[in-house]
Each structure stands twice: as structure tokens, then as C-alpha cells.
Amino acid sequence: MTPWRVAIDSEAGVALVTTYQRHDTVAIVDTTRRELVATIPVGDQPTEIAIDTSSHVAYILNTSDNTVSIIDIGKRTATATIGVGKKPQNLAVDPSTHTAYVTNAGDGTRLDHRALKQPNGTGPRHGPG
Template structure:
């Protein structure tokens, strides 16, 4: 993208009722969007071709985050300290106990998948631990812990972990369990996403109303000011950056100019955000409404 005129504008085209207090979202690239409903211990599965809920799945206590392995299934990090494993038929096949205590607050438990390494990583911020799950095992098995929400670089197999108590992002090498790089960002970093093609990491800093843009080639950081506390971040293949906010808005950031290109009102207490590649729609979980907003390109 060369300037803000190239950022694809979005508008709300639908509102989907889901469960109570939806917070986490993930798209599987196969016309399904998974929504964690932390208020009623369920996951809603949205058919993105019709934008309707096709199934509701009972999982663990207070599910917060969801990540998808295209080969081995869907992983849900529950606030109660367990990981629910959902197969490709959208049935829970295993619950993995991690020994972590119940999460004391929202957004303290995250899960990401490294498909190429056949592993999932679940972060439990309250106890400073990362659970390692071997996804190729039948059934998937807990493989141990790394003592420390994160995003994963699928080629380098590095975890980028937000550390809100320290206002930093750390890059973790899971094979050795070490943090070789720690990068100062804004206050209370929460959501995080990686742009592989452009060698950037985007971090939502809920305490400073900024989004930090980390250049992974040189380690430089640029902050983008936003108008409300940001919660989560997602990207589309064009490089447009989507940031959800607690005031019920979605900000679109131009990756070329590091500036806000547009702000769209979605629902109440916007939380997780995900991009679905087949429909080219953006989905935003509205925690206070019990809904998911669907946004489409304004010219589509």
C-alpha cells in the first residue's frame, strides 16, 4: 500500500447473535469462524458463507482464546486453566488439564498454533507459564511448560509474547525456552499479530491508547495513536491492520504510513477481531452485546 487512499474501507453488513460475553475469534480459512463465549462456556461456530451460527459447542470454564491447526483441529484456552480440543467435525475430543489456576481477569489466557512444528502454545499470564501441547499426538498431549497472549511466527517458530506488567513484548525461542529479545512498547500490551510478508509485529497497548509497530528486521518501534483502549489486532493479506477497541469501534490502520485511515462503529465493548479470507469479511466480537459484527469492503 502506498498511501491511505489504498486502504480498503469497511462497513457493517451484519450482526450475528452468539453466546454470552464473546471475546475471542479465529477463522479457519474454510468458511468457519470460531467465537469463544466467556459468559456461558461455549464456542459458537459461524458459517461465513451465510453469516449464521451453525453449531454451539460446550467447552471449559470461561473460554477466552481460540486458535486453529488446519490439520489437527481447534484449540480453546479456557479461563479455568484447561485446553479444549475440537476436531474437524466440531466436536470436543479432549480436555487437556494444565494445572494453571482459574484466570483472575479477562484476556489473561491465550493460545496460538505452530502448524509446521505440530505444537500449540497456551499462555497463562497469572502464573507466568506457557503450556506446550503436541498437536500431532492422538489424542493431543501436554508436553510441558515454559516459565514466563502471544503470536507466533510460523517460519521462524518464534513466539512473540505480550507482557503487560512490564510494558514489553518478548520474543521467545520455544526450543530453548529463552527470551533472546525484549522490546519496550506501550502501556499494558494485550493483543498482538504478525505480518510475515512485511516483517512487522503489531501490538495493541490498552493502557496508552497506542498500537506499536515493531520492525522485526531491525527491531525498531513506531507507535500509532488511537482514540480508545485497543484490545485485539488482525491483518488482511493487503496489509490493512484492524484494531478493536473497548468503546465499540474498529480502527483501520494504513501499514504504509503508520496512520489511522478509518474508524467504524461495530458493537458494545469490542473484543476479538479476525479476518476471514474467503468472504474477505472482518469479524468483531462485541462482548457486552453477545454478538459478532460482520464488516465487508465498502466497494464489495
């Protein structure tokens, strides 16, 4: 396992760690007990991670297969994997709107995990906004 990125959900008491090479998983570590409590399979080469701390949902950017995996932190499971644009680069989340933003080479993607599709109902949006 090669740790790559880490993000903390302090209210849930966990750290999530992407494992970039060969394993394609996210490790969940209990920060109080300092123990690995779950290993969750995600897409190919998970490189970035962002947490919606208000809903305890993690977004994992899978660089090689152009997807984002969504993890329910409380249930410790991946609930969805959504395609995004080509060559995704970075990921951020707005916990006030439960919306994740992905920068791709040449455009962007906006994801709303509550609907698992673009707010207009058509699927993930590519391009500005």
C-alpha cells in the same frame, strides 16, 4: 506503554502491538531491525488485533469506545475508525474476502475495509452473518 496483544505481518516484516492502558496506540515494530518504526493513535483501550495479510491492513478492537480502527500497515496510518456493537469482545479477519468479524455482547459485526461499510452499502452490519 503497556503491551497487550501482538500480531505479525511477516510479508511486510512488522509486528503490531496494542498498548492497552493510558496510551491508546498501536506500535509498529520492524521485525528485522527490531526497532519501533511507528506509533499510531487508535480508539480507547485497544485490546485485540487482527491482520489481513493479503492487503496489509490491521483491524484494532477498541473495547471502551465500541469501535474498530483500521490501519494501513504500509502507510503506517489509521485510515478509519468504525463503530461496532456494544461491548466488543473478539476480532478475526478473513484475508480471502478482506472481511473482519467482531463478536459483541449479544451480536456480531462484519466489516469490509475496502468499502468501509457493510457490503450492502448501509454501514457495519450487526447481528448474524
